[in-house]
Amino acid sequence: MNHLIVALIIFVCVFCSALLGLYLRTLLPEHHLDDDSIDVVKLATGLIATMAALVLGLLISSAKSSFDTVNASVTRDAVNVILLDRVLAQYGPQTQEIRGTLKQIVTVAVQQVASGDPAQQARLRRPEALERAEDFERKIEDLAPQNDKQRRLQARAIELTNEALAVRELGLLQAAGSTPTALLITLVLWLCIIFGAFGVFTPANATVTIALFLGALCTSIAIFLILEMNTPLDGMVTVSMSPMHEALAVIGH
Template sequence: MHHLTVALIVFACVFCSALLGLYLRTLLPEHHLSEDSIAVVKLAAGLIATIAALVLGLLISSAKNTFDTVNAEIKHEAADVILLDRVLAQYGPETQEIRGLLKQIVATGLQQVASADPAQLARMHSLEALKRGEYLESKLEELSPKNDLQRRLQARAIEIAANAVAVRELGLLQAVGSTPTALLVILVLWLCIIFGAFGMFTPPNATVTIALLLGALSTSGAVFLILEMNTPLEGLITVSLLPMREALAILGQ
């Protein structure tokens, strides 16, 4: 389900719970609205609000870490690609084919990520994509160095290529992060209880309704941010691909 759709569902559930609370207030007998009753419900709602705030904060922090990790790994990958290309350029004209292959692999990967299409992103996890990286490494190992300098450059190129493949796979695994559905459902249930309590023990008026509306918007917005940052390669909030674009422009020169 699309993240914006989930956020809208959360908003509808939370705000409708608040409106239900406002409606129930008109139906409750007077003794249910005594100061003692209100105090107990406020304590219970406060406890649930504290738990919900802690869970929401942890989810936002975890999603932000995922987003930052993938962003850093894209920059690392771009740097490795540029360095590998320069090492091959120093090796000599024998690596021209390998440099062309490297540029093709980077261009294909960049196109798939930039499309933000789940089907295209899934292809990056395929065996075919893994074999392209393995083929590049095998071509590096097939080089026949003629002196000590070329031997050092070959060893360095193989090391950089292996590191780049590892960083790429790690970044892809990090980018598939997801929020547990059960945790999200429980969090929304807590929020519904909290907002229902707010509405139940508050005299209904326009100011209260607007405040509850803004609160529901804020909580659904937080859920939207969590879902978006947990999938940093797709959606409305994505990591910057500028480092890889700049790397692609430099390759082969």
Template sequence: MTHLFITLIVFVCVFGSALFGLYLRGVLPAHHLSDDSIGVVKLATGLIATMAALVLGLLISSAKNSFDTLNSELVHNSANVISLDRALAHYGSQAQEIRDLLKKSYGQQVQMLASGDPSQRVILGGPKAVIRAEEVQRKLEDLSPTNAEQHQLQARAIQLADEILAVRWLALLQAESSTPIPLLIALVLWLSIIFGAFGLFAPFNGTVIATLFLGALSTSGAIFLIEEMSTPLDGMIGLSIAPMHAAFALLGQ
């Protein structure tokens, strides 16, 4: 289910509830719209609106934090790849094969992420990708340093390779996160009740309909942003892979 489709469902539910409230206003008996009835409905709607606002704010904050965290990890990982390549360059000619393998493997990762194809991202976590990543680590461990400096560079390279692989798995796992469906359903239900109450106590005219339309569009747009930021490697709002391109351009130099 795409994020745009989810957003469309939310908009239909919320705006449809507002229109239904406008319809009910014309068919309900007068005593249902008395001051006492309106007062009770307003109190209940205010309580629901408070809960909906809290949940919506928390979801936006959580999604933004996840997005920023993954972006930071991506930049940090790109810096680690450059550091690993430079450590191998200082090691000497014995590490040239590993440098070539690192550049080839990293270039494939950049290409897959740049494609925007979810199936390509799945390949990043597949068995072949794991074997390629572990091959770099194995070749690092197979190096035979001849002096203290090479011993330090080998240890540093192994540490960087471990960090790069760990961040890679973490990024792939975080990219699969999404808003819990029960929470999303509850939020849409609350929003529908709120907009239904808006329609119930509003006069039927163009200004009211336009206002309710924009309100429903705004709330569904907020949920769209939540869904997009919760999956930062997919969709219309994705992470910039410019740091990865920059890191790849520096490899092998």
């Protein structure tokens, strides 16, 4: 489901819980709203709020870590591609075709990632994409070095190819991650209880309603950002592909 729709649903649930609390206040007998009752509910609400804050912080930390990992993998891939192209260029004119294949593979991959289309991005995780990368590595292994320098360059090219594949797979695995549904539902349930309690023990007026509205809006925005950062290759919050575009401008020359 679209992350914006999920955030909107969460906002509606949380804010409606607050409005329900304001309504229930008008129905409850007075002895349910005395100081002792309010103190007990405040303690229970404080406990739930603490747990909700911990879970929200955990989700934010996890999403930020996932986003940073994919962002770093893009930069590392760009560096490896440039280094690999230069090593192949130093090997000699025998690698001209391989360098052309490298640029073609990188161009297609960047286009698929930057498209924002999940169907296009899914192709990066298909066996065919890995087979193309393995075929490219075999072409480097099939080179016939004529001297020690070319043997060293061939070994370095194979090493860079393996590193690029490892980083790419790590980035794709992180990009395919998602927020645990059970944890998200639990968090939203806790938020609804908290905002409902706010409404029950607060006299209804415009200021209170606006405050509850803004609180529900902020929490839904926070969850929206968590969902977006957990899918860093598509959506409104994505990693920058500038390093790969710069690498494409350099390689093959």
